[in-house]
Amino acid sequence: MTDMVFDAGNADAVLRPSLRRGGRGALWRRRLAGFVLVMPMLLFSLALFGAPLVQTLWYAVASPEVGESLPHVAAQIRRWDGEGLPPDPVYAAMAGDLVEAGKTRALFHLASRLNYELTGARRLLTRTETRLERADDPPQDARAALIAIDKEWGQPEIWQVVRRAALPVTAHYFLSAFDLRQEPDGAIVAAPAENAIFLNIMARTLWMSSVATALALLLGFPVAYLLANASARWRGLLLIPVLLPFWVSLIARLCAWIVLLQKDGIINSSLISLGVIDSPLPLLFNRLGTYIAMVHVLLPFVILPLYSVLQAIPPTYMRAASSLGASPVRAFFTAYLPQALPGLGAAASLAFIISIGFYVTQTLVGGPKEMMMSYFVAFYATQTVNWGMAAALAIILMAITLIIYVASKRIFGADGAQA
Amino acid sequence: MKTRTWQFLVGAGMLCVLATGASARDLTFTGFGGASSERVSKAMLQPYTKKTGIKITEAAYDGGISQMRLMVDSGNVTWDLVDVEGQDLYRGCEEGLYETIDVKSLIDTNDFVPSALGSPCGVGWSSWATVLAYNSDKIKNPPTSWADFFDLKKYPGKRGLRQGPQLTLEIALMADGVKADDVYKVLSTKEGVDRAFKKLDTIKSSIQWWTSGAQPQQWLAGGDVALTAAYNGRVTVAHNQGQPLAHIWNGQIYTYDYFVIVKGSPKKEEALALMKYMLSPEALAAQAKLIPYGPASKKAMAMLEPERVAEFPTAPNNLTNAVATSNEFWAEHLEDLTERFNAWAAQ
Incomplete structure (x- = not known):
C-alpha cells in the first residue's frame, strides 16, 4: 500500500507540468486515465491484502459468541448492573438458550470463548446443557434448576464473564498477548507467572x-x-x-x-x-x-x-x-x-x-x-x-x-x- | 521469504479447495503415519481394496482434533475414517466433530474389551503404550524406571519426550516417586501439576521434544538422544528391522486408539463399511501380527500366537506398575495444561 501511494505521488509530479498547459477538462481526463490504470492493482491489493487485514483486526477484538449462541441471555443481561447475582429472567434465558445452542456446534464455540476468561467454564456449560437436555421439559424455576446442576451458577463470576463477553468487542486477546488478564470483576491484573509467556x-x-x-x-x-x-x-x-x-x-x-x-x-x-x-x-x-x-x-x-x-x-x-x-x-x-x-x-x-x-x-x-x-x-x-x-x-x-x-x-x- | 511462503500456501490452499470441490474424491483413511499406518495399510486397507475394488486414499497426522475442527467448521470435510487417541475421541465427540454411529451394527459388543466401548462416536480397536526406550548397542546397563530417565549422571545424554503436557507430566510424576495408580489423582491438583513441572525442570535443558511418533526411533538409532519415551510398537518394529533398539515395560502408559468418522463426511456409508471390515476379528488379528499393538477383540486375540500376545501392552506381565491413560482427565485438562506447558517450555 505504501509503495502504491508513493508511486501515485510520483506520477502526479510527472504529470503536473503538462497539466498546467492543458485545460481543466484535460486535467481530469488525465487523472481519470491514471486512476483507471492503477485500478487493477488497487483492487488486487484491497481484495488480497486490505480486506484480510481488516478482518484480522476485527477477529482480534470481536466477541460474537454470546450474542450468537445465547441471544436471549445477551438481551436480558444488559439490564443487570453486575452486582450480586442476575435477576430471574437471565437464568430462564440461560436455561432455554443453552439447550438451543447444544443442538449445533455453537455451544462449543461459546464454551471455548468463556473458558478463555474463566477456567472451568467449558465444563460448566457442556455439563449443564447435557443435564438440561436430559430433563426434557424446561424447568419451572430456572435459577434453582441451574444451581442444582452446578453451584457455580450461584456464584457471580460466571455471570460477570458472560455479561462482559456479551459486549460486541473484547480486549481479552490483546490483554493476553501482553500477559495480562481481566478478572471477572473487571480488574486487570498480571497473568500468573506460570502462564506468562x-x-x-x-x-x-x-x-x-x-x-x-x-x-x-x-x-x-x-x-x-x-x-x-x-x-x-x-x-x-x-x-x-x-x-x-x-x-x-x-x-x-x-x-x-x-x-x-x-x-x-x-x-x-x-x-x-x-x-x-x-x-x-x-x-x-x-x-x-x-x-x-x-x-x-x-x-x-x-x-x-x-x-x-x-x-x-x-x-x-x-x-x-x-x-x-x-x-x-x-x-x-x-x-x-x-x-x-x-x-x-x-x-x-x-x-x-x-x-x-x-x-x-x-x-x-x-x-x-x-x-x-x-x-x-x-x-x-x-x-x-x-x-x-x-x-x-x-x-x-x-x-x-x-x-x-x-x-x-x-x-x-x-x-x-x-x- | 515469508510472504512467498504464504503466497504459495494460500495459492496451494485455493487449488486444493478447487480440486476437492470439482472432483469426487476417494474414501480417505487418516492415521498416525510411519509403522503405525503401514500395518493398517498392509493388513486392512489393501486387502479391503482387493476384495471390494474401493480405492482408499491414506493420510497421516500427529493426532489432535484441530484439523477436524477446521474441516467441520468450514464445511470442507476431506477426511472420512480417522484413527484417534482416547482423549480426542472424548473431546471431539463432546464438540460434535464426529458422526454418531450404531456400534452394535458394526461389532459384537460382547467380544470387545470394555475400554473400547461406551462412546457413541467411535470404537476402540488397538492398544498401544508409551514406554522408555534405549539404544541397546550404546547402553549396556539398561534403565529400569522413569527415575533412571531423569538421572543425567547415570545415563548422560539428551532425553526424548513428546512435545506437550500429555505423557510428559505422567512420566515426571512417576519419576518423582508417584505410584502408577495414583498418577491422575496427584495430577488433578495444582500442587501435583507444580510437582511434575518441578521434576521436569531438573532435566529441562537435556530434553529434545518430538512431535511425530516416528522421530524417537530415528533419534535413538542416530545417537541424538540417550533415552526416550516412544511408542512400544514402533520400537519393536524398528528392532525387528535390525536396529539396536529396546524398551522396558515398567511405568508404561497404555491406552486404546479409536476409529471415528468425521462429521459431515460425504462418504459416511463407505466409511462405515470399511470400519466394519477393519473391526472384524480377522483384520484386527492381521494388523497385530505386523506390530505389537493389542486388538480390542477377544476373538482376534485368540487367533494370535502366545509369543505375540505377550508383547502387547495389555499382557498381564506387562501391566505391573502401568498407567491406564485417563481420557476423561485429558479431555478436560488438555487445553489448560497445554497453555501452561507452552509457557514453561518456552522459558
Whole structure:
C-alpha cells in the first residue's frame, strides 16, 4: 500500500507540468486515465491484502459468541448492573438458550470463548446443557434448576464473564498477548507467572532477529563488496551461489542443514575424524542451529541490496583518500562506509523484517526455546483454533514491522523495497 | 521469504479447495503415519481394496482434533475414517466433530474389551503404550524406571519426550516417586501439576521434544538422544528391522486408539463399511501380527500366537506398575495444561 501511494505521488509530479498547459477538462481526463490504470492493482491489493487485514483486526477484538449462541441471555443481561447475582429472567434465558445452542456446534464455540476468561467454564456449560437436555421439559424455576446442576451458577463470576463477553468487542486477546488478564470483576491484573509467556516471546523475537540480522550483515558485506568490485565474468559466477538458494525450497534447504548438523552428521563426523573435537558438538535443535539456518536464508536478502548500493560507489573515492595519505582502514571507514550506509540500512531492515516472521526454521532445526511470535500465531490458528489470539499476536507482529520500517526510513532515508 | 511462503500456501490452499470441490474424491483413511499406518495399510486397507475394488486414499497426522475442527467448521470435510487417541475421541465427540454411529451394527459388543466401548462416536480397536526406550548397542546397563530417565549422571545424554503436557507430566510424576495408580489423582491438583513441572525442570535443558511418533526411533538409532519415551510398537518394529533398539515395560502408559468418522463426511456409508471390515476379528488379528499393538477383540486375540500376545501392552506381565491413560482427565485438562506447558517450555 505504501509503495502504491508513493508511486501515485510520483506520477502526479510527472504529470503536473503538462497539466498546467492543458485545460481543466484535460486535467481530469488525465487523472481519470491514471486512476483507471492503477485500478487493477488497487483492487488486487484491497481484495488480497486490505480486506484480510481488516478482518484480522476485527477477529482480534470481536466477541460474537454470546450474542450468537445465547441471544436471549445477551438481551436480558444488559439490564443487570453486575452486582450480586442476575435477576430471574437471565437464568430462564440461560436455561432455554443453552439447550438451543447444544443442538449445533455453537455451544462449543461459546464454551471455548468463556473458558478463555474463566477456567472451568467449558465444563460448566457442556455439563449443564447435557443435564438440561436430559430433563426434557424446561424447568419451572430456572435459577434453582441451574444451581442444582452446578453451584457455580450461584456464584457471580460466571455471570460477570458472560455479561462482559456479551459486549460486541473484547480486549481479552490483546490483554493476553501482553500477559495480562481481566478478572471477572473487571480488574486487570498480571497473568500468573506460570502462564506468562508472550512478553518473553516478544523480547526473544526481537533479540533473535537482531542477532541473525547482524550475523547476516557481517557475512554478507564482504561478499557484496567482492561482487561490486569483481570483473563482469567473475561477478556472474559469484552471483550463482548467492541466487541459488532462491531456487531451492526452504524445506529442502532446512533438511539439508539437518543432514549436515545432526549428531553424527557430516560436520561433526568430519571434525571428529580430523581430530578437532572428541565428542560431537550440539549443532541441532538449539539456538546455534537456528541461527545458522536463519542466516543462510537471510544472506541473499542482505547481499543483493548491499551489492546494488556498493557497485554505485566509484572506486576513485578510495583512491583519492589513499592519495591524500589515509591508511586503507581509515579510507574504508571515512570514505567508503558512509556511502555504503543506505545499502546497509536497507539490507538490515529487510533482513530484520524477514527474521521476525521466521517460523518453519525453528520448528525443524530449533526447539521450544527458539520459538518466536509467528510460531504462536500458527499455534493458535491451527492447533487450538483460537482465531482471536492468533489475530491479536499477528497484529502486534505487524505493528512491530511497521515501526521498524518507518524508523529505518527515518534513520537511513532508504526504502528497503527500493534499494 | 515469508510472504512467498504464504503466497504459495494460500495459492496451494485455493487449488486444493478447487480440486476437492470439482472432483469426487476417494474414501480417505487418516492415521498416525510411519509403522503405525503401514500395518493398517498392509493388513486392512489393501486387502479391503482387493476384495471390494474401493480405492482408499491414506493420510497421516500427529493426532489432535484441530484439523477436524477446521474441516467441520468450514464445511470442507476431506477426511472420512480417522484413527484417534482416547482423549480426542472424548473431546471431539463432546464438540460434535464426529458422526454418531450404531456400534452394535458394526461389532459384537460382547467380544470387545470394555475400554473400547461406551462412546457413541467411535470404537476402540488397538492398544498401544508409551514406554522408555534405549539404544541397546550404546547402553549396556539398561534403565529400569522413569527415575533412571531423569538421572543425567547415570545415563548422560539428551532425553526424548513428546512435545506437550500429555505423557510428559505422567512420566515426571512417576519419576518423582508417584505410584502408577495414583498418577491422575496427584495430577488433578495444582500442587501435583507444580510437582511434575518441578521434576521436569531438573532435566529441562537435556530434553529434545518430538512431535511425530516416528522421530524417537530415528533419534535413538542416530545417537541424538540417550533415552526416550516412544511408542512400544514402533520400537519393536524398528528392532525387528535390525536396529539396536529396546524398551522396558515398567511405568508404561497404555491406552486404546479409536476409529471415528468425521462429521459431515460425504462418504459416511463407505466409511462405515470399511470400519466394519477393519473391526472384524480377522483384520484386527492381521494388523497385530505386523506390530505389537493389542486388538480390542477377544476373538482376534485368540487367533494370535502366545509369543505375540505377550508383547502387547495389555499382557498381564506387562501391566505391573502401568498407567491406564485417563481420557476423561485429558479431555478436560488438555487445553489448560497445554497453555501452561507452552509457557514453561518456552522459558
